[in-house]
Amino acid sequence: MSFTFASKFKIQATKVTADLDHRAKIRAALKSYETARDERKAQYQDWQAARHGAASIKWESLNHLDAYLVDFVTKLSARGTKVFWAGNAQEARDYIVALAKEKRAHTIIKSKTMTSEEIHLNEALRQAGYEVVESDLGEFIVQLRGEAPYHLVFPAMHLTRHEISDLFHEKLHSAPSEHPEELTMIARKELRFKYIQADIGISGANFGIAETGMISITENEGNGRLTTALPKVHVALMGIEKVIPRLSDLALFLPLLATAGTGQQITCYNSLIGGPRQSDEPDGPDEFHLVLLDNNRTQLLADAEQRDALHCIRCGACLNACPIFRNVGGHTYGTTYQGPIGSVITPHLRGLMDWKHLSYASSLCGACTEVCPVKINLHHHLLHNRRNAVASRPDPSERAAFRLFAFLTRYPGLVNRLARISRPLVPFVRVVKPILPAPIKGWLSSRDLPKIARESFRDYWKKR
């Protein structure tokens, strides 16, 4: 029998949560993020008002997505952009692979795009015989390790500089180094050559601006610029929900994304791309292809309760705040998008029954919702996913347990008597642990049971 996604999650979570080095490493990494983020947040006159403004703009975009997408695409096409509407991952992959074939490409360079992870583009291109190189430093590192990104903003946050040095030594035969600058230079040397060699550059897009027909890319390493400017062909892959109405909206979104995502005032490089090289322009790619991806986003848009999940600007703030993410780590999820936002949208993108366990793997503490810069009601959507999962296929034993529980609440006196009777038995529960049902075993794995009181509150109340 093959493992379900849920059982894989539990196995991996058991392993990672017990890894105290991992726990300490992630905690330390996020501590410095928190400090930087809080400093940046303090520069806002009113952070809550900024969140509210951003959420309103996203709300407006999604409510008129049909019109904004048409505006966006019309303006881009007018400047020679080739736009492809991909209904699903397969269509997007097929288009890009066919394009590579048409251009007789050999090497493809990529800047960071989680959407390409979503459609498993690298595998498709490699299987078709192309060399694919990730140019974002973190992505470059996890690609060398043959891993998926650990975190949607910090792909290699689970690795120490020591581990990265070893990796570079092994794969790139570089001299060992503990200095981040030296390690960066090793990657840079490797990548500079690839930019020149590459026939196609593939990027994502952080925002699409309907008013001007441009994509906005934010990054910190300049790799996005080189990827989109040096190769003769640039392909941008973008989810349809990334469109915002006006250019001036970036005045809010760029600092907001940087603050929430990395604790920066604004990211180092911000590019706007409105088409391929125009006749009066000295440089830029000859062709610009924009692949607009649906892949079940319209289905989520149709869900009035949860459509605000499409507000997401992929800043990763909810991951950083999430105590589940901090303890299980990014790879345990087995999804493209980790953490709370991943637990909310993966059931929509890839099927509720296969991915509902992520909605249950939450204490519903709400730290995610509190930090989300576009005010997605994340932890309540986890509750909604749970309700929807039960409505479509409830677990029979769990349903029986809750029905029994609901039935018993009708008879508080009876429950009180049962509690009195079982009171002396509690100390022996640990002795019979092997034969107990899983939930009690789960509790006892690390915790003692609470004692049942000698006199219950209702007995006290009666005696008064």
Add this chain to the structure above:
Amino acid sequence: MDQLFPSVGISVVRIFEKLGHTVDFKESILCCGQPAFNAGFWDESRDIAVRVLQSLSGEGPVVVPSGSCTAMVKNFYPELFRARSEAAVAEQLSRRTFEFSSFLVDQLGVTDLGSRFPARVTFHDGCHGLRELQIKRQPRLLLERVKDLTLVEMEDQTSCCGFGGTFAVKFPMISTAMGETKSASALSTEAEYLVSNDSSCLMHLQGLLNRQNKKLKTVHLAEVLASY
């Protein structure tokens, strides 16, 4: 609270009676239905909640010594009964339901109860009280007025303890890791007592602390305030 932590209820009764109020307890209520609600079993949850609505019909404030149960009645009952015949009743109950510490501070305007609790304590915010009900200031205001009590805040004071209801038994490994982090923060304050306004968080943390043979004791805010 009824079976495991009756002294919390007794403390609440004593505090309100000392303040000159009359307290009633509805013996017909055993649970608000949150465990079923959080597990996705909304029909079963409604089955329980409907009887809570009936038992608590009428006027007058309903005070709950748990942020979590309060959030269920105050925030989630209206959602649970949305577009149903009980919607108006659920809304009405929501408006007059209050968490214990916020009722004292915000409704009664009381912060000094004349309590005395000679100990070093740290406070854990239950997430439902903190983020569903925005209760953070109230328990601290109350604790600051307790004689001979020293309040020491722990690191990452607003992070979750890892209880999360059925989450604690469905994903015990994650729940435990979160609890270990929380109890380590509490222990490093060198407090003698870990205080909270939610017994469920404390049940989880005390279970962990006992297993690790730690001396730190958990105690509900009401029990601290009812000490004279």
